Amino acid sequence: MLIYAAAIPIAAQDNYEIQVYASDTVAPKNTMLELHSNFTIDGSEPVPGSQYTADGTYPTNHALHETVEITQGLSNWSEVGFYIFTSTTGGQGFQWVGDHIRPRVRVPDSWHWPVGVSLSTEIGYQRPRFSPDTWTWEIRPIADKQIGRWYFAVNPALERSFHGPSVSQGVGFSPSAKVSYDFTKVISGGFEYYASYGSLGGFYNLHDQQQQLFPAIDLNVSPKWEINFGVGVGPTASTDHLIVKAIIGRRFDWSGHHEPGSSSSTQ
16 A cells, blocks of 8 residues: 555555554553564656656655554553654665554454454654655554454555645545465465555546555464565556565563463454
8 A cells, every 4th residue: 555646545554564454452461562574676766857756755666664563452452553664775775754653442352243343543644755645544444253264354444634635635445455374373374455445535547546465474473473474466557566575573461471462463
């Protein structure tokens, strides 16, 4: 979910934190520390004679985007996450991009719903050289289900810009989804899908939409660890065409006893 031109709606995840959320939240008195590393093999290029793309942002081609995500469990049904976005390229070096904060609540296990359901909201700032829409807000419903060895998740996110060229476009629709299969107790594999269709008032044509498909692997080595790898292909003109991503996460239990807890990220 990537930003190329002012005509394209804002997308809160961009290519800094490429992740389909699961419904679980981090357990109280637990902290989840994650590093998201995304390298764009084939992305946007600067316009001739300039170091920027047509919308005035840095090109994504051969950029390494790394995001630190810190999530603190508040209760059995709530958490809050904080993001630090960075970018490294040969031309600009290492740069801070921005920060987001993300509170989230979920349906408690005691309600015995047939599917996992949670709701996150994310608001934050990105520097204008990395996103024309500097202040953005996202609300993300999350639903998921484990059926035997199969896992399904859907995140139909709604997004809004508060400062930038997309303000007049209103609310945008940027869904993501995941399906995976547990090949063993340790290895799961499947597909993750990310898109940004445009404003709810009228979707863009396919050429201007952002669409990506990631074959991805999850390594379930321990309840304390989260490990995810994927290679994303973007077939539309407004999407980076090839990205490699990795998520490495570690859960810390401050309660004094070893409780598995829950994860705020994909399984």
